[in-house]
Amino acid sequence: MPDSSSRRSLSQPLWRSLRVALAAVLVGVVIFVGLTRTQVGRDTIRQKVEAAYDVVATNVQLRAPSGTVIASVDSVRGTPRWANLLTAELSVRTLRLIRPHLSLRRDSTGTWNVARALRQNTSPSPSAQPLDLSFADIEVQNGRVTTAREGPAPEAVQHHWVFDYTRTQVTDIFLTASARRAGSSSLFDISNASFALPGLSPETSSLQGQLRRTEAGWTLQDFDLSFGATHIRGRATLQNDRSDAEPTAFTLEMDRSRLDNDQLRRFVPRLPLAETMTIRGTLKGTPNRLRANDVTVTHNASFATVEGTITRTSEALILDLRLPKSHLVPKDVRSTWPGLPTLPNPKIGPIDVNGTLQGTTAQAGGTQRTFDLDARVRARTPHGTVQGSLAVARPRTSPLTYRTALNADSLNLAPLTGRPSLSSRLNGRVEVQGRGTQIDALQGQMDLSLAASRIAGRSLASADGQLKISDDSAEG
DSSP states (O other): OHHHHHHHHHHHHHHHHHHHHHHHHHHHHHHHHHHHTSHHHHHHHHHHHHHTTOEEEEEEEEEOTTSOEEEEEEEEEEEEEGGGGGGTEEEEEEEEEEEEEEEEEEOTTSOBHHHHHHOOSSOOOTTOOOOEEEEEEEEEEEEEEEEEESSSOOHHHHTTSSOOTTSOEEEEEEEEEEEEEETTEEEEEEEEEEEEETTTEEEEEEEEEEEEEETTEEEEEEEEEEETTEEEEEEEEEEOOOBTTBOOOEEEEEEEEEEEHHHHTTTSTTOOOOSEEEEEEEEEEETTEEEEEEEEEEETTEEEEEEEEEEEOSSOEEEEEEEEEEEEOHHHHHHHOTTSOOOSOTTSOOEEEEEEEEEEEEEOSSSOEEEEEEEEEEEEETTEEEEEEEEEEEOSSSOOEEEEEEEEEEEOOHHHHTOTTOOEEEEEEEEEEEEOSSGGGEEEEEEEEEOSEEETTEEESOEEEEEEEEETEEEO
């Protein structure tokens, strides 16, 4: 009898415990099913699980084979989506980089240390597939990039075509972006980036755009770059090297953009332009050949559209340029290009110009610049129209030679010469050819043929004349 009561006293608590455990399991199942039946519930559970396994690293460094530090990060924090590893994808929901520093060094052969560090020593297996990557939310705080070099500066830097990018720095980098790589295609979407360029731009610069990499090269879509008063919008592409005969090619399509030339001269010291202008059009080419397609530059009331190519060889620049249309106010041109020759009378009014320019120009060994240029031009002003050709050349060992043939249509010379009393309307043709620039060494000839014209208020039916210049004497 005591044995049966003892068994009942033990079984009752055990049974109650089992019922409590079963009830807890049922409640848990109900809650889990209730949460996971909605996308919000499933996302909440997944995010909490992933957040519990964040990846945190401090004092991360990337070193070159020589042991020098190429990149360093004070702190890295990431939240991976671990389940995506089952589909051969490394997916990171958030990635934070605190105070990253990229240190780039160019050696005497022109190779950068980061290129050597990332170069593969062995060829990948044809069957090997790279792991897909995705970063939904990337944040960089207080980043920095510095460059240094060994040996002389690049040729373009030595000739002041570009600033010394091998000894510069980019500081105060703050960036928010997302990234994805699938196979050979990569996408880096920059939502917002700001940075400082000490010594180049006194104000904070910013950048937005989508950087895409494919087997053919790189593409920057819908970019928006601002530094100081300069604001550039458009698209850019950079094709990979395919062979020595086909060097890297680029394309820059600019929407209407604003250029502050005084500031740009810090990046391109030899830039002859000044003040602010707007620009739109397409530039494309290679390091040795630049082509402009429908590039229009505007400043105040003036504009000019330029097309053509500039080709660089080891000894010369080959020019093939066209000016399909332009409307130029002399004071606008003078303010944006201060180095141009001064006109006799800057108040001659707007000039509509179109024409072509072909030839070569090169830097001689001394102070003289050699060139061989041929231009055709048509200029229309409120004071008449002039059209014709001009050829000018200065070989290395010979004096300047020139040849021009111009046709005038109802041309009034008074505004051009600054003499209001010289009221005239000239119709005719003038041809000039000669050589030399010193007065006592000039050799040349001018032929003038006028049709019905008016000079100093007097009518002239026609006139022909010739003037020959030889050394310090003239005959005509």
